[in-house]
Amino acid sequence: MLRYITTPFRKPSTIKLKADSLVRPIKVPCQYKTYATGKTTTTERMLYYAGVTKRIGDIDDGDTVMDYLAAERERGITINSAAITFGWRGHRINLIDTPGHVDFTMEVERAVRVLDGAVTVLDGVAGVEAQTETVWKQADKYEIPRIAFVNKLDRTGAAFGKAVREIWKKLRTRPLVVQLPVLSSESMDQQHKGLRAVVDLVTMEMIQWDEAHADRSVLNRMPLKDATTDDALLQEAVKGRTALVEALAEMDDAIVEIFFDQADGDHMRVDADALKAAIRRATLANTAVPVLCGAAFKNLGVQPLLDAVIDYLPSPLDRPSAMVTYSNGKTALIPVNDSHMCALAFKVVHDAKRGPMVYVKVYSGKINTRMTLFNTSTRSKERVNKLLQMYAKDVEEIPSLAAGNIGVIVGLKDTRTGDTLVQSNDTNAIKKGLQLGNIEVPSPAFFSAVEPASVSEEEAVTNALKSLVREDPSLKVWTDEESGQLLVSGMGELHLEIVKDRLLNDFKVKAEMGKMRISYRETCQSDADASAAYDKEVMGKRARAACRVEISPIHDDAEQQALQEGWIADSGNRLVADMALEDDQVAPADSSPEDMKQAMQNGLLAGLARGAVLGFPLTKLKVKAYGLQTFGSETTLGAISACVSNAVYEAVQKANPCLLEPMMEVHTEVNENHIGTVVSDLSGTRRGHVIGLESSSSSLGSDGDNTENLQVYAPQDPLLATSDVDGYKPKQVIKAHVPLSSMLGYSSALRSLTGGSGSFSMRVIGYGEMSKDRERSVISEIKGY
Numbered sequence: 001m002l003r004y005i006t007t008p009f010r011k012p013s014t015i016k017l018k019a020d021s022l023v024r025p026i027k028v029p030c031q032y033k034t035y036a037t038g039k040t041t042t043t044e045r046m047l048y049y050a051g052v053t054k055r056i057g058d059i060d061d062g063d064t065v066m067d068y069l070a071a072e073r074e075r076g077i078t079i080n081s082a083a084i085t086f087g088w089r090g091h092r093i094n095l096i097d098t099p100g101h102v103d104f105t106m107e108v109e110r111a112v113r114v115l116d117g118a119v120t121v122l123d124g125v126a127g128v129e130a131q132t133e134t135v136w137k138q139a140d141k142y143e144i145p146r147i148a149f150v151n152k153l154d155r156t157g158a159a160f161g162k163a164v165r166e167i168w169k170k171l172r173t174r175p176l177v178v179q180l181p182v183l184s185s186e187s188m189d190q191q192h193k194g195l196r197a198v199v200d201l202v203t204m205e206m207i208q209w210d211e212a213h214a215d216r217s218v219l220n221r222m223p224l225k226d227a228t229t230d231d232a233l234l235q236e237a238v239k240g241r242t243a244l245v246e247a248l249a250e251m252d253d254a255i256v257e258i259f260f261d262q263a264d265g266d267h268m269r270v271d272a273d274a275l276k277a278a279i280r281r282a283t284l285a286n287t288a289v290p291v292l293c294g295a296a297f298k299n300l301g302v303q304p305l306l307d308a309v310i311d312y313l314p315s316p317l318d319r320p321s322a323m324v325t326y327s328n329g330k331t332a333l334i335p336v337n338d339s340h341m342c343a344l345a346f347k348v349v350h351d352a353k354r355g356p357m358v359y360v361k362v363y364s365g366k367i368n369t370r371m372t373l374f375n376t377s378t379r380s381k382e383r384v385n386k387l388l389q390m391y392a393k394d395v396e397e398i399p400s401l402a403a404g405n406i407g408v409i410v411g412l413k414d415t416r417t418g419d420t421l422v423q424s425n426d427t428n429a430i431k432k433g434l435q436l437g438n439i440e441v442p443s444p445a446f447f448s449a450v451e452p453a454s455v456s457e458e459e460a461v462t463n464a465l466k467s468l469v470r471e472d473p474s475l476k477v478w479t480d481e482e483s484g485q486l487l488v489s490g491m492g493e494l495h496l497e498i499v500k501d502r503l504l505n506d507f508k509v510k511a512e513m514g515k516m517r518i519s520y521r522e523t524c525q526s527d528a529d530a531s532a533a534y535d536k537e538v539m540g541k542r543a544r545a546a547c548r549v550e551i552s553p554i555h556d557d558a559e560q561q562a563l564q565e566g567w568i569a570d571s572g573n574r575l576v577a578d579m580a581l582e583d584d585q586v587a588p589a590d591s592s593p594e595d596m597k598q599a600m601q602n603g604l605l606a607g608l609a610r611g612a613v614l615g616f617p618l619t620k621l622k623v624k625a626y627g628l629q630t631f632g633s634e635t636t637l638g639a640i641s642a643c644v645s646n647a648v649y650e651a652v653q654k655a656n657p658c659l660l661e662p663m664m665e666v667h668t669e670v671n672e673n674h675i676g677t678v679v680s681d682l683s684g685t686r687r688g689h690v691i692g693l694e695s696s697s698s699s700l701g702s703d704g705d706n707t708e709n710l711q712v713y714a715p716q717d718p719l720l721a722t723s724d725v726d727g728y729k730p731k732q733v734i735k736a737h738v739p740l741s742s743m744l745g746y747s748s749a750l751r752s753l754t755g756g757s758g759s760f761s762m763r764v765i766g767y768g769e770m771s772k773d774r775e776r777s778v779i780s781e782i783k784g785y
């Protein structure tokens with residue numbers, strides 16, 4: 001019944017490569033690659049070993065399969081998370097390679113939402129970086145089982161043990177070391193320095209790559225005791241195997257039984273297959289994360305990583321049933337083998353030839369070509385023209401897409417990222433407004449004006465921007481009412497730079513982008529209520545409705561949590577649509593209560609999209625629409641939305657509106673002698689609030705034998721014991737909350753404060769109040785008067 005039983009592949013599994021870079025959205029040119037951990041490089045090797053490609057694509061030569069957009073190849077970074085399907089050991093793998101840059105967090109969120117399992121790629125020198133922690137939390141939210149791959153172990157200063165300790169301490173998860181890196185002696189020449197082989201602690205074998213094959217496609221496994229006479233390595237392997245068995249025994253009774261009954265209490269004799277099964281159980285239960293190692297660029301470690309994906313990550317059948325919500329707020333679980341089709345659109349890509357391509361994950365049932373679907377988010381019908389399986393930029397047309405799989409639908413007109421699709425004859429799902437749960441859209445921190453090159457270009461530019469927004473909901477486009485200027489907001493400098501690139505190169509429209517500015521938010525300081533009516537002639541027919549709206553500020557998270565009524569929108573507002581009608585009022589013809597509620601909700605969202613001060617979106621408000629008045633057949637759903645939106649606008653005007661500015665959590669890593677200067681710069685000139693200071697290594701324990709204190713096993717890092725290792729010096733991390741506006745130019749300021757040795761990362765954590773003086777200066781800067 002399920003697709004993977006009837007295809008040549010046995011077990012589909014969706015994996016994602018993630019982990020990331022220490023990201024600096026505001027920084028000097030050419031900064032983008034600096035902290036990339038090797039996700040695309042690892043993916044390219046996977047595709048090569050799986051036989052999908054005939055030669056290995058190289059990031060540095062700009063000829064990768066996964067990073068196929070011109071903008072990606074030029075910069076050597078991933079922007080779009082490309083999806084690809086391939087087989088390994090008779091299993092089918094749907095892989096999504098995600099970007100590491102913080103500006104593309106939305107891309108990651110979309111991918112994480114539909115994954116069954118993930119591979120986190122870490123840089124063996126940098127270890128767990130700030131963005132790794134962010135992405136890890138995103139995966140935690142969806143309880144995605146994970147494997148960690150410590151990459152770049154060929155680099156000087158690489159420290160596998162340190163990375164393992166960081167996985168435990170910073171990611172707060174239990175690492176299960178299943179491999180040990182075997183490093184060459186320091187006396188070796190440059191070409192052969194670094195990682196040479198890998199010890200498999202599950203099978204107690206040495207994995208070596210045949211040097212006669214430059215692509216390292218041939219690997220040999222040999223019992224460890226036959227492969228080496230290196231005492232230190234043998235001892236470390238015994239220690240690692242013992243720790244692995246002990247850790248699994250703590251979590252799994254089956255291992256305890258095998259340990260005593262079959263292995264006579266000898267850690268080395270516990271059966272490898274039993275260990276693999278226990279590691280899989282621990283991974284699926286999210287109680288542990290297997291840690292592997294390699295150097296993808298040198299073609300080392302990738303085939304065992306693919307084996308681990310099959311051995312330890314879940315198939316869709318292993319995953320919990322999908323949770324759906326209905327418009328009455330009730331939830332239900334839809335098992336993967338339910339025959340009713342339900343799918344989530346998690347990505348939309350504009351293709352010049354095919355039109356919008358909608359990436360979907362099917363959670364139950366099956367989509368066929370030519371099927372008519374119903375979008376329960378937009379409440380409209382859609383038709384499937386074609387179904388495609390993606391091989392990065394190459395595609396294969398397929399007749400159907402079954403539960404557990406990811407594919408692309410061509411022909412959908414209005415479906416956006418985050419929408420739920422069901423079959424058009426599934427009256428139950430349609431009536432109840434079944435939703436698979438939205439994808440969280442982060443708040444854009446920056447915006448910029450878009451100037452079409454001429455009046456005749458205006459329409460083309462607007463349409464191109466519309467397509468970009470449908471692809472990427474973290475972009476917002478609106479027109480400033482006063483100046484008539486077209487504005488686009490995004491997550492950061494790189495995000496907006498890519499918008500410009502794509503307008504010019506992909507959509508071939510002529511437009512200039514203005515200076516990048518900070519995207520503020522607006523809120524209200526007092527309570528207010530207002531009523532509004534809508535009464536207009538639309539296409540020769542009168543459309544009428546009226547309603548009331550009340551607004552009150554939400555001061556903090558505790559207050560938000562305490563509120564019960566309504567739902568929290570992405571914008572941080574709590575919205576209530578009370579559609580109770582007076583006795584003598586009737587609902588519009590052909591409209592269900594769900595349609596009316598949706599119309600009121602749309603009105604609330606539209607009204608809150610533009611504030612009264614500078615037109616920035618409103619946040620931190622409780623907004624209730626109620627007292628709906630209908631006028632027989634003259635009341636349409638559009639009129640209901642419009643009157644609610646008008647009433648929100650009226651109420652905001654009366655409720656003492658003000659500006660809020662984006663607040664950043666900033667982590668600055670510096671040498672000890674620079675702490676004083678950097679702290680006083682952050683807390684003085686930059687109006688920040690320093691919240692803590694932490695050593696990048698002290699919390700992780702030393703590299704010696706104190707692993708007992710850590711309760712997890714992490715091998716020693718021999719290279720770190722030597723003093724001449726470049727690239728690794730423990731630093732101090734200063735944590736602070738700082739307004740985004742004060743962080744402009746921080747990259748170069750930090751360079752001069754620290755002689756080039758400091759680095760930082762930051763992310764939006766919310767919106768904070770501003771002094772009246774600052775508010776006035778922001779208003780006059782933006783309005784120009």
Ligand SMILES: Nc1nc2c(ncn2[C@@H]2O[C@H](COP(=O)(O)OP(=O)(O)OP(=O)(O)O)[C@@H](O)[C@H]2O)c(=O)[nH]1
Pocket residue numbers: 020021032033036037038039040041042059060076077078079098099100101151152153154155294295296297298
């Ligand atoms: N020394 C070394 N360099 C590597 C290794 N893997 C990747 N690199 C290099 O690291 C850089 C970044 O590699 P990518 O594969 O683009 O990294 P990424 O994580 O996909 O980057 P983003 O997509 O931008 O987040 C490139 O210059 C690679 O050649 C490795 O194992 N060893």
